[in-house]
Structures are given as C-alpha cells and as structure tokens.
Amino acid sequence: MAPAVSLANLRQHDGEYPSEVLRAIRLWSQNQEPLAHWLNRARALHGTALRLIVWDDTGYELPWELFWLPDDQQLAVGGGLLGALVAMTRWTTVHDADQHLPRESEHCRGGILGYLHRDMTDDGTVFASYTHRMHREMTSFLDALNGLADPTGLVYMGCHGSYGDTVTRLRLGERTWAEFNGEKMHVLGRDRSLVCLNACHSGRFVDNRAQGEEALRGFAELFLRKGAGGCIVTAGKVGDAEARALVRRLVRDVAAQPQYPVAEKLRVFRARALEEFGPLSAIPSVHRDDGTVDAHGQKRVLRLLYAFMFHFYGHPLTRLQLTAPLLSTGEGSGR
Numbered sequence: 001m002a003p004a005v006s007l008a009n010l011r012q013h014d015g016e017y018p019s020e021v022l023r024a025i026r027l028w029s030q031n032q033e034p035l036a037h038w039l040n041r042a043r044a045l046h047g048t049a050l051r052l053i054v055w056d057d058t059g060y061e062l063p064w065e066l067f068w069l070p071d072d073q074q075l076a077v078g079g080g081l082l083g084a085l086v087a088m089t090r091w092t093t094v095h096d097a098d099q100h101l102p103r104e105s106e107h108c109r110g111g112i113l114g115y116l117h118r119d120m121t122d123d124g125t126v127f128a129s130y131t132h133r134m135h136r137e138m139t140s141f142l143d144a145l146n147g148l149a150d151p152t153g154l155v156y157m158g159c160h161g162s163y164g165d166t167v168t169r170l171r172l173g174e175r176t177w178a179e180f181n182g183e184k185m186h187v188l189g190r191d192r193s194l195v196c197l198n199a200c201h202s203g204r205f206v207d208n209r210a211q212g213e214e215a216l217r218g219f220a221e222l223f224l225r226k227g228a229g230g231c232i233v234t235a236g237k238v239g240d241a242e243a244r245a246l247v248r249r250l251v252r253d254v255a256a257q258p259q260y261p262v263a264e265k266l267r268v269f270r271a272r273a274l275e276e277f278g279p280l281s282a283i284p285s286v287h288r289d290d291g292t293v294d295a296h297g298q299k300r301v302l303r304l305l306y307a308f309m310f311h312f313y314g315h316p317l318t319r320l321q322l323t324a325p326l327l328s329t330g331e332g333s334g335r
Contacts, residue, residue, distance in 0.1 A: 002028050006061035007309050008163070008204060008236040010302065017286045017293075018301035022066075029068035036069055043086065044075040051263070051316035052088040053101060059207050059216050061235065064088070065270065065308045068280075080280070083308055084271040087263040090313045092205070094225050095215050105261070105317035106229030108194040110151030112322060113187065115141035117173055120158035123198060126248050127156070130255065130322040138174045145185050152193045153322050155228070156251070158244075161199030167206045167217045172199050181222055189227030194262065194320050196232040197223075198247045203233030203311050220313045230262060230314025243306045250310060258321035266312055273307030 003009075004024045009016040029036065042050055054064045065083030072079075082088065091101060111131030115138060116123055124134050133148070135141035145155065159173035170177035187193060197203075197219060205218035220231045238247070254265045274280075277300060284297025 002060060002062065004028075005063055006236075007063050007066075007305060008061055008201070010236055010305060018298050018305055019283050019286055022283055022301055022305065025063055025066050026068045029066075030070075032067075036067075037072075039067075039069060039082065039086075040072045040075050040077050043069075043077045044072075050086050052082075052086050053091055053316060054088060055091040055101065057093050057216060059205055061204065063235070063308065064090070065311065066305070081270070081274060081308065084267060084274045087261065087267045087316055089230075089263050089316050090220075090311050092216065092218075092221050092224075092313065094221055095213075095217075096225060102315035102318075105315040105319070106192050106194070107319050107321065108153045108192060108229045109321045110153035110191055110193070110323055112154045112156055113141070113144055113148055113152045113193075114154075114156040115159060115173065117159040119160070120198070120244065123156070123158035123244065123248055126252050126255070127322075129324060131325045142175075142183055145187050146183060148187050151323070152187050152191045153320055154255075155188065155193045155195045155223075156198070157196070158198045158247075161197070161201045161219075161234075163201035163204050163206075165206065166210050167208050170201075170204075170206060170218065172197065172202065172219060177217065177219065177222065180219070183226075185223075185226040188223065188229075192227060192229035194230045194232070194314075194318070195223045195228040196247075196251060197234070198238075198244065198251075200234065200237045203235045220311075224313060228314075230312060230318045232262070232310060232312050235309045235311055238306055238309060242303065246303075246306055247310065254320055255322050258319055261317045261319050262312055262314070263316045263318070266310065269310075270307050273304055277301075277304040 005028045009021055010018060067082040069082055070079045112127050114134040116134055162171040167177050202219050205216040208215050208217045220233050223231050250269050254262055284294050288294050
C-alpha cells in the first residue's frame with residue numbers, strides 16, 4: 001500500500017499540496033527498483049513498439065502513469081514518467097462476465113451519444129463537426145443508451161461525480177452506481193463503443209465486501225461489463241474549468257486522428273503536458289522564502305498531474321473513428 005501517492009489526495013484548497021504528491025510518487029517509484037529495471041529493459045528491447053497493459057486489482061489507487069523511470073545508460077534509455085514514455089492502458093477484473101485481458105483491439109466507429117450536465121455544456125463544442133446526440137436529461141440519455149438505432153462510436157458523459165467508501169456512494173450525475181448497473185446499455189454491447197466519463201472520481205474503485213462480495217466495483221468495470229470497447233476515466237477530482245478544458249483537448253485530439261490508437265494519443269497528450277511543465281528536476285517548493293505558499297508553482301504541478309489523471313481501460317490498439325453528419329443540423333435531437 002502507498003496511500004500518499006493516490007491522485008485522489010489532490011485538492012486545490014483542503015488536500016495535499018500538488019508538489020508534495022509528485023515528490024511522494026517519485027519516492028514510491030524509486031523504491032520499486034526491480035520493476036523500474038524491468039520496464040527499462042522492455043523499452044530497450046521493443047522501442048516505440050512497446051505496448052503496456054497494467055492490470056491492477058489492488059484497490060490501492062497506484063498512479064502507474066506517473067511511475068518515475070530512471071535513466072539507464074547501459075540500456076541507452078532515458079528516464080521520465082511512464083505514461084509519457086510508453087503507450088499504456090489499464091485493466092481490471094470484469095465481474096459476472098467471461099472477460100479477461102482484452103484480446104482484440106476495438107475499432108469504435110460511429111456517432112456520439114452524450115449526456116452533459118448544465119454546468120458542462122461547453123464540452124459539446126468538441127463534437128460540433130461530428131454526428132452527435134447530446135442530452136441534457138439523464139433519463140433521455142439512458143433511454144438512448146438502451147436502444148439507439150444509430151451506430152455509436154463514443155458515449156460521452158460530462159457531469160459531476162462523487163465517491164465514498166462504499167459502492168452506494170458512487171455516483172455519476174443524478175444516478176448511483178447501482179442505478180447504472182440496472183441499465184441494459186444495449187448500444188455498448190452492439191457497437192463496442194468507447195466510453196469517456198468526464199466526471200470527478202469516475203476511475204476510482206470500491207471494495208464491495210459491504211455487499212457480500214470479494215470484488216472491486218467502479219464505473220470503469222461497470223461500463224466494460226456492459227460491453228464498452230474501452231473506457232476513459234479520471235482518477236480523482238478534476239472539476240475545475242482548467243481540468244475540463246484539458247479533457248476537451250484530449251477528446252478533440254483522439255477524435256481528430258482516428259488512425260492512431262487511443263493509448264498512443266494519451267501518451268502524446270501526457271508528453272506534451274510534461275514538456276509544458278519543464279524539467280522534472282525542478283519541482284516547485286511549497287513555500288517561498290517569505291513563508292507564503294507558491295500558488296503559481298503549485299498550479300503548474302497540478303496542471304501536470306491532471307494530465308496524467310485520465311486513465312484508459314482497454315486494448316492498447318483500440319481506435320476511435322467518429323462519423324460526420326451528411327448535413328450539419330446543429331445540436332443533436334436529444335434533450
């Protein structure tokens with residue numbers, strides 16, 4: 001266990017300082033020397049062709065995308081953050097289904113079915129040039145998810161999320177985990193759509209022993225079990241305007257280049273954020289010399305950590321190809 005390195009600890013006002021979380025992740029990584037050496041050997045052997053799947057059922061919320069790899073001169077590989085160096089995905093045990101590691105890549109092709117909370121309507125601008133049906137009410141969105149006739153490549157939810165220590169406290173928008181679990185979601189099983197949950201804590205899991213099962217439950221597991229071809233989720237609180245803008249940029253990048261796998265676009269997205277941050281050797285201090293908090297420095301670190309907070313569950317070669325409408329008719333017909 002390493003609870004201090006969880007990205008769920010990040011808060012802008014009442015949590016751990018971002019620079020301290022990043023330093024904690026560096027120390028955690030340095031303590032995993034055999035693993036770091038194994039990863040560097042794999043990088044040296046396979047180069048840019050390396051694809052990594054992390055199957056983590058520990059429930060410890062380990063930030064694998066931020067795993068800190070050292071330079072290795074003997075292997076001739078440079079160091080850095082794993083998620084910016086290697087195209088990687090995550091996986092989890094999918095319960096009540098005969099589904100192990102993703103064996104085949106998915107080609108998620110079609111239009112967009114979405115739900116946007118009234119606070120997040122700006123997310124819809126990303127999809128203006130594609131065939132889309134964006135809903136403002138959860139009921140109409142779920143009705144469409146249960147039986148929309150049009151091919152659906154992406155299911156997108158922009159809403160608030162909540163997390164607690166039991167599965168009954170997991171929520172997306174106006175629905176609980178159990179309420180989502182009761183939906184059939186036929187569109188996912190039919191089209192193997194990619195699901196993107198732009199919602200706080202949507203990638204976190206709960207140990208569900210309270211309901212009598214030895215299982216981790218969360219929204220990523222739920223949507224994969226319903227048939228999703230992959231799932232992009234967030235590892236903590238990303239509710240401010242800047243974080244939502246990052247999500248929109250990520251989705252725009254993924255949609256604009258369907259020839260590239262989602263995992264590769266995520267790697268490039270993280271690498272760009274790291275480049276904008278600057279050298280990892282220069283992590284800002286919490287306090288300035290006059291004793292005041294370096295708010296600007298903490299914001300820089302927070303922006304970097306946000307970029308690594310978006311996790312992808314699915315096959316490393318899964319791609320997304322969105323369709324354009326024959327005629328531009330503005331916003332979709334959903335409410």
